[in-house]
Amino acid sequence: MSEVVKNYKKIIDEISRYNKKFSSTSKNPKLIAVSKTFPETIIQEVINQGQLIFGENRVQEAVQKWTNLKKKNKKIELHLIGPLQSNKVREALNIFDVIQTIDREKVVRKIKESLEETSNKQFFVQVNIGGESQKSGVLISELNDFLDWCCNDINLKVNGLMCIPPLEKEPSYYFNLLRNLCDKHKLSHASMGMSGDFTKAIQFGATYLRVGSRIFGRRS
Numbered sequence: 001m002s003e004v005v006k007n008y009k010k011i012i013d014e015i016s017r018y019n020k021k022f023s024s025t026s027k028n029p030k031l032i033a034v035s036k037t038f039p040e041t042i043i044q045e046v047i048n049q050g051q052l053i054f055g056e057n058r059v060q061e062a063v064q065k066w067t068n069l070k071k072k073n074k075k076i077e078l079h080l081i082g083p084l085q086s087n088k089v090r091e092a093l094n095i096f097d098v099i100q101t102i103d104r105e106k107v108v109r110k111i112k113e114s115l116e117e118t119s120n121k122q123f124f125v126q127v128n129i130g131g132e133s134q135k136s137g138v139l140i141s142e143l144n145d146f147l148d149w150c151c152n153d154i155n156l157k158v159n160g161l162m163c164i165p166p167l168e169k170e171p172s173y174y175f176n177l178l179r180n181l182c183d184k185h186k187l188s189h190a191s192m193g194m195s196g197d198f199t200k201a202i203q204f205g206a207t208y209l210r211v212g213s214r215i216f217g218r219r220s
């Protein structure tokens with residue numbers, strides 16, 4: 001068994017243990033295997049284990065790797081978890097099933113323009129949960145208006161929120177905050193928790209966990 005397959009099985013076990021441990025608050029989150037920087041051959045090993053949900057952070061890289069991988073594996077659900085520029089929207093919609101990083105009006109307008117009527121793609125708004133100046137995402141103080149604008153002015157359905165808590169801080173507070181924001185705005189999905197903190201994200205009611213290095217190894 002390869003290292004990556006071993007890692008993957010371990011993560012699946014761990015998620016299942018923490019779902020039980022926090023059964024009163026866990027939403028039984030789905031695992032997004034974050035495969036950025038790793039090649040098709042390695043990704044295919046994880047697909048062969050039954051994993052169908054993957055995350056990438058660059059549109060160009062995703063097109064290169066996943067056009068082929070999606071042809072071979074029909075049920076893949078691919079998430080964009082990195083920044084999206086409005087000039088990449090069309091390309092992004094061609095390859096991704098879920099876009100988690102909506103954070104500005106220009107991108108929303110472009111999505112609405114490019115989206116087919118019958119599309120079943122999903123959209124999450126990225127929240128700058130720690131109010132950090134260098135991070136992307138909508139500030140909490142602006143979230144209400146932004147969601148209202150997406151829903152009522154543009155008529156783009158938002159399905160969830162995603163966040164990356166401040167690096168040096170204990171993440172529980174921020175996970176709890178994102179969960180509460182999802183509940184307040186009646187959004188189904190909370191995307192939170194990475195390799196270092198996904199067990200806490202389970203505890204606080206994530207519906208998607210984004211785990212990369214604990215499965216694929218360190219990125220160069």
Ligand SMILES: *Cc1c(COP(=O)(O)O)cnc(C)c1O
Binds near residue numbers: 036081
């Ligand atoms: C890279 C990345 C991840 C995965 O990070 P790991 O620490 O390797 O698990 C999760 N979310 C986002 C937004 C990322 O860019």
